[in-house]
Amino acid sequence: MSSVRVLLRALVPAVLTAALVAPMSGARAEPSAGELTQQITKSSAQLEKVVESYNKLNEEIKSSRATATALGARIGPLEQQVAQGRTEAAEIASRAYKTGGLSGASALLGSGDVSTLVGRLGALNQLARERERQIEGFDATQRRYAAEKAQLDVTLARQTAQVKQLAASKKKIEGELAKLYDMRRAAYGSATSAGSRYTGSVPSVSGKAGVAVRYAYNAIGKPYVWAAEGPNGYDCSGLTLAAWRAAGRSLPHNAAMQWDAVAHIGRGSLQPGDLVFYSGLGHVALYVGSGKVIHAPTAGESVKLASVDMMSPYGYGRVR
Structure with a gap:
């Protein structure tokens, strides 16, 4: 038998043995206490960022809701003013239409003359134009505030959706923390650090x-x-x-x-x-x-x- 074959026969068992043993020896051991602490610290830092973002959105939502409430309170009276203005405008239009007929003219004339009727119709038309301008102002103001409120509603809906997203992210991180806490509990007997009340002297600050x-x-x-x-x-x-x-x-x-x-x-x-x-x-x-x-x-x-x-x-x- 050649020396090469002898060498190969000797190497094959050794290689097989190494292949079988290597995966076992390379298997990762349970994380050490120090490694667990590092993982918990990292996950906790991530969680805190999510929580602070969640808190920020809540603050923004509270502010937006307060603004929306204020706008709503201002829009309500404007809507009433517009409605009242439209009613008055309708009355003015009706009166102007009636005074346009012969019977209406006779009623306006009464014991007066044509110049009196023309004067009265002119005053009525002027009043109507002023009312129309008021109504246009009411309508423009109402549209402006309604648009702002609609924009706030969209903002609130977007922020609410973001809060849900952050809550989902927080839940995921807390789930990962729970796994780490389980391992820490197995290692130390407790997943959390016990807190104790402060019993020392409190600095005197005015x-x-x-x-x-x-x-x-x-x-x-x-x-x-x-x-x-x-x-x-x-x-x-x-x-x-x-x-x-x-x-x-x-x-x-x-x-x-x-x-x-x-x-x-x-x-x-x-x-x-x-x-x-x-x-x-x-x-x-x-x-x-x-x-x-x-x-x-x-x-x-x-x-x-x-x-x-x-x-x-x-x-x-x-x-x-």
Whole structure:
């Protein structure tokens, strides 16, 4: 037997063995705790963006509905004025028609002469023209407002559809999070981090900012709940909204819209009660002093006290 055949006979079993063993040895093991944490962090960041977009649409819808209601209230009286004007115009036309006949002329003349009749007919025609101009004005105004209201209705329908789309996206992400939480539960015995109430001393801050800061400290330990603004749970912009609402200030339920509503300041000017923005305006927290913020982190976690540099800040704002 040639040396080549001997070599081939020796190699074939080894190759087969390697082929059988390779898939088993190459099979991916269960994700480690660190890998699971990274996956959950990534999915949570995606979810937060969806939630904040959902919150923004809700704010826009509320604004549009308020505008539509105001327009509707203004259109109603206009419609009544137009209807009244048309009725008066019809009466004027009827009177003008009747005065055009011989009997009508005789009635208008009475004991007067032809010049009196001509004068009366001229005044009647002038009145009719003025009424027509009024009606045209009413009609133009009504058409303008009706067009604006129709445009708002279209906007509301589009925004409502977008909210449904975002809710579907959120549901998909939450489904993926649920799978990761199942694996985390298997690894750690719990899918979420347990939150606990704050029992330390609350900084003494005066004025409305102090009210907002105290509210945020009292919220520590409460769960993150998407699109929620308390009192039993919060998302990030819901927490800052609720804290400042307690202090008598109104903020929209969206981090980016809150950025537009506050006065922008530098880091060196930070004071308790100011807002700190992160993740390209996708996250917001309340500054409470001493380099700390309170925020609602993400799904599966609770409101907590953290360093202002827990992430790279996008910017800083003061509630006006």
